[in-house]
Amino acid sequence: MKFRFFLITLLLIFNVACKGQEKVSEQPPNIVWIVSEDNSKHYLKMFDPNGIETPNIKALAEHGVQFNRAFSNAPVCSVARSTIISGCYAPRTGTQFHRHSKLVNLPDSLRMFPAYLRDAGYYTVNNSKEDYNFVKGDDVWNESSGKGNWKNRKPGQPFFYVHNIGTTHESRLHFPESDMKDAPTKARVNDYHVQPNHPDTDLFRYTNARYRDRISEMDNELGEVVKALEADGQLENTFIFYYGDHGGVLPGSKGYLYETGLHVPMVVRIPEKYKDMVDLEVGSQTDRFVSFIDLAPTVLNLAGVEIPVQIDGVPFLGKNIDEKKLAKENVAYGYADRFDEKYDMVRSVRKGKYKYIRSFNTFNFDGLMNEYRYKQAAYREWQQMYEEGKLTDVQSTFFKSRAPEMLFDVENDPYETTNLAHNSTFEPTLKEMRGLLNDWISDMPDLSFYPEFYLVRNALGNPVEFGREHKKDIKNYLKTANLILNDAATIRTELEKALQSSDPWQRYWALIVCSSFGDELKGLNPIIKKIVTNDEERINRVRAAEFLGITKSGNPVPTMLDALYSAESETEALLILNSIVLLNSSTYGYDFNVDEKKINTDFLGEKSELLSRLEFLKNRHNKKIK
Numbered sequence: 008m009k010f011r012f013f014l015i016t017l018l019l020i021f022n023v024a025c026k027g028q029e030k031v032s033e034q035p036p037n038i039v040w041i042v043s044e045d046n047s048k049h050y051l052k053m054f055d056p057n058g059i060e061t062p063n064i065k066a067l068a069e070h071g072v073q074f075n076r077a078f079s080n081a082p083v084c085s086v087a088r089s090t091i092i093s094g095c096y097a098p099r100t101g102t103q104f105h106r107h108s109k110l111v112n113l114p115d116s117l118r119m120f121p122a123y124l125r126d127a128g129y130y131t132v133n134n135s136k137e138d139y140n141f142v143k144g145d146d147v148w149n150e151s152s153g154k155g156n157w158k159n160r161k162p163g164q165p166f167f168y169v170h171n172i173g174t175t176h177e178s179r180l181h182f183p184e185s186d187m188k189d190a191p192t193k194a195r196v197n198d199y200h201v202q203p204n205h206p207d208t209d210l211f212r213y214t215n216a217r218y219r220d221r222i223s224e225m226d227n228e229l230g231e232v233v234k235a236l237e238a239d240g241q242l243e244n245t246f247i248f249y250y251g252d253h254g255g256v257l258p259g260s261k262g263y264l265y266e267t268g269l270h271v272p273m274v275v276r277i278p279e280k281y282k283d284m285v286d287l288e289v290g291s292q293t294d295r296f297v298s299f300i301d302l303a304p305t306v307l308n309l310a311g312v313e314i315p316v317q318i319d320g321v322p323f324l325g326k327n328i329d330e331k332k333l334a335k336e337n338v339a340y341g342y343a344d345r346f347d348e349k350y351d352m353v354r355s356v357r358k359g360k361y362k363y364i365r366s367f368n369t370f371n372f373d374g375l376m377n378e379y380r381y382k383q384a385a386y387r388e389w390q391q392m393y394e395e396g397k398l399t400d401v402q403s404t405f406f407k408s409r410a411p412e413m414l415f416d417v418e419n420d421p422y423e424t425t426n427l428a429h430n431s432t433f434e435p436t437l438k439e440m441r442g443l444l445n446d447w448i449s450d451m452p453d454l455s456f457y458p459e460f461y462l463v464r465n466a467l468g469n470p471v472e473f474g475r476e477h478k479k480d481i482k483n484y485l486k487t488a489n490l491i492l493n494d495a496a497t498i499r500t501e502l503e504k505a506l507q508s509s510d511p512w513q514r515y516w517a518l519i520v521c522s523s524f525g526d527e528l529k530g531l532n533p534i535i536k537k538i539v540t541n542d543e544e545r546i547n548r549v550r551a552a553e554f555l556g557i558t559k560s561g562n563p564v565p566t567m568l569d570a571l572y573s574a575e576s577e578t579e580a581l582l583i584l585n586s587i588v589l590l591n592s593s594t595y596g597y598d599f600n601v602d603e604k605k606i607n608t609d610f611l612g613e614k615s616e617l618l619s620r621l622e623f624l625k626n627r628h629n630k631k632i633k
Contacts, residue, residue: 035127035310036281037157037245040169041232043225044084044136044176045261046251048077048272049202049421050222057199059219063230064249064274071247071276072285073292078339078357079253080299081105082261082268083346087253087299089140092119092147094303094318097342099451101462101470102140104345106616108578109463110142114471117317120303122146124167127312130160136171158239167306170232174225177256180218181382184210192216193223202267202422204401205258205385206392214385218257246309246324247276248302258386259405263373264341264355264364265423273297275324284309285324296337296357297323340447344455348616349377350585352455356444360418363440366409367488369523370557374406376588378619394593406594411491411523414440445489449482456484457512458546460579480512487516495527506534511544518550522557532560545570549583556590556597563590564597572605577617580610584620591627600628 048054051061053073081087081097089102093113097103101111113119119139121131125146133148134155150159157166182190187209194216201207201215229249236242251271254260260267277285287293300320307314308325321336322328341355352367374393380386392398393406401424414437415423427433452474454462466473474481487505490498498520505517521528521535538551539561549570556563567587574580590597601624603611610617 034163034244035129035165036278036284037165037241038167038248038306038309039157039232039236039245040248040250041172041229042169043172043174043222043229043249043251045253045256046175046222046225046272047254047260047267048075048251048270049267050219050255051272053274054272055421059194059199059222061222061226063226063233064272066230067233067247067249067276068274068292069290071274071289072287074273074275074295074297075292076294076339077250077271077273077297078269078299078341079251079271080269080340081342082253082263083343084136084252085138085140086342086344088136088138090299091302092121092139093117093141094120094300094315094320096300096319096340096451097140098344098453098455099319099471099474100141101454101467101473103342103455104140104459106347107140108459109467110140111467111470112142114469115317117315118144119147120307120318121148121167123307123312123315124310125149127310128164129310130157130164130166131168132157132159132166133169134171136173157241165310167310171252172225172228174228175218175221175251175256177261177379177383179221180214180256180385182217182384184384186217187213190217192220194219202257203424204404204422206389206398206402208388208392210388211385214257214383218255243278243280245276245278246281249274256383258380258383258389259373262343262346262349262377262380264343264353266362266417266421268343269339269341269355269357284326286328286330287324295323295333296339298339338443340444342453342455345459345581346377347379348581348584348620349375350459350582351375354444354448354453356440356447357417358440358443360416361436361440362415362417362423363437363444364413364415364423365441365444366411366413368519369411369491370408370525370553371585371589372406372408372592372594373404375585375592376623378623412437412441441492445485448485449478452478452481453485454481456481456488456516458515458579458582460546460576460582461512463576463578480510484512484516487513488520490517491520491523495524499528499531502528502531503534506531506538511542511547514538514542514547515544515550518547518554522550522554526558529558529560532558536561539566545573546579546582549586553586553590556595562597564599568599568601571601574607574610577610577615580606581616581620584617584624588620588623591624598628598631599624601625 050058052058079087080090083105085105086097090097125131131148132155133151135153157168160166196212196216199215201211205211250273254268277289301323304314304318304320305322305324308322338358343353351371355364412428413426414428502517505513535551535554542548552563552566555561571583587599591599
């Protein structure tokens with residue numbers, strides 16, 4: 008009996024050892040990302056009844072999982088992709104501006120996540136768009152080019168491959184209006200309804216159909232990548248992710264924190280041999296929230312690679328998923344700052360069916376001129392119809408100043424047309440969402456409480472460390488900015504104190520609050536007029552003049568032009584021009600005759616963002632004097 012017991016014990020030990028060895032030697036999965044540019048979920052029938060069929064993406068979902076709550080954290084390429092490659096929130100790392108004025112280093116010795124895959128033996132290849140606002144290390148990709156392919160790896164080596172599809176990019180909707188007759192769409196123009204905040208015109212219907220044609224083409228291109236994996240015998244060794252790199256390009260989506268700018272389609276195909284690595288059923292759909300900060304840790308988790316502590320996101324697939332942490336993180340945050348030459352500062356949080364948007368410059372209406380956006384004919388028609396008084400109130404919202412707080416029930420109001428923030432029924436939800444956003448902003452902390460030119464000069468060498476050192480200051484600036492959420496009469500004393508603070512950025516945010524209230528705070532004119540002439544910061548003199556212009560309390564033109572001509576950096580000049588273009592708009596009507604010879608010529612290189620602003624102002628001035 009003792010011998011038999013001894014033999015059984017040996018066999019059990021041997022069996023456990025073999026199983027352990029099998030686990031150690033198990034080939035890690037390949038991971039493929041197929042990324043389409045500029046697609047929100049609203050235009051794919053899998054996700055929305057108003058979308059077009061995408062059979063190849065659907066086939067991936069049938070062998071995997073469809074994520075119905077996937078979000079880009081930013082509605083534009085470089086900021087979204089910087090978030091993805093780092094797993095970090097961009098306002099924390101100084102990468103929140105599109106296009107970058109200065110590349111920044113990754114925080115705290117963090118590396119772009121494919122570098123960790125390479126350390127673990129993966130072959131990493133990108134085909135081919137990068138568009139990072141970070142300094143890229145040499146250790147990120149084995150290949151990154153239009154010819155990049157997984158086939159160049161060593162035999163048996165696992166790979167991480169990114170395939171970018173540009174067929175749906177915004178530029179594909181930059182067409183002449185004559186195309187409505189000369190280039191008929193395959194998608195029928197009357198099969199898709201125009202969203203309620205858009206005018207229902209022939210041009211908008213055609214633009215809708217043309218965009219869906221591009222989505223069909225993208226779906227076919229995706230199918231070719233899947234076929235190539237199958238032909239190479241790698242399909243069942245590979246997790247395939249499909250997602251849009253941020254929202255769509257119909258007017259008011261890309262570049263804006265609405266659902267059409269952030270809510271992206273996402274599916275993940277799960278190979279049979281690795282299905283035990285996933286806690287979701289193959290062929291299912293999930294409402295689990297996924298943000299772009301979560302993509303890097305998810306890939307590392309699937310590959311069995313330790314996730315760096317500096318990463319903000321959490322894995323949503325793979326072994327050892329922390330369900331409690333996932334449930335706690337079941338929210339999605341968004342940020343919008345500068346898009347090319349157009350400045351703004353907007354933050355959002357989505358939780359469940361509710362979406363909260365906080366506008367920090369409420370007077371910077373959404374439709375403020377952005378040259379690349381207005382290359383699309385539908386944008387131009389939309390603006391023209393507004394100026395001709397041909398739009399409904401909902402359709403006109405894009406061209407009017409925003410409420411500082413907006414709350415939407417996006418399940419019942421998917422295009423965010425009815426603001427519930429002032430509905431007492433939703434006051435508990437409003438307070439909860441406001442609290443979530445304020446805590447997130449403070450905890451990061453959010454570097455955008457300093458102007459970009461100041462960050463370039465003082466912070467972008469080590470943005471995260473700068474944020475740590477100034478966390479208390481940023482929290483105080485947020486407190487000042489949030490005065491807009493109160494009645495003007497109740498916060499006047501606090502504003503007077505902030506306007507006379509020794510801290511220039513307290514004065515900066517107090518001025519922005521004053522401009523947001525407008526005529527309600529005309530009583531502060533004496534203090535603000537002193538700032539126009541005496542403030543040591545040019546941008547504060549501009550912000551003070553902006554208030555006088557908005558309230559018709561004084562002529563802002565001389566102060567703003569003087570500041571523009573004496574600006575010390577391109578980003579400072581660009582921010583000043585943003586206020587100039589605002590006051591030059593049809594809403595305010597001030598004429599600015601800019602003398603380009605007085606602007607520092609170092610700022611006016613071939614790729615300078617200033618050029619489009621200056622050209623726009625020149626055309627507006629010439630039109631006005633004719």
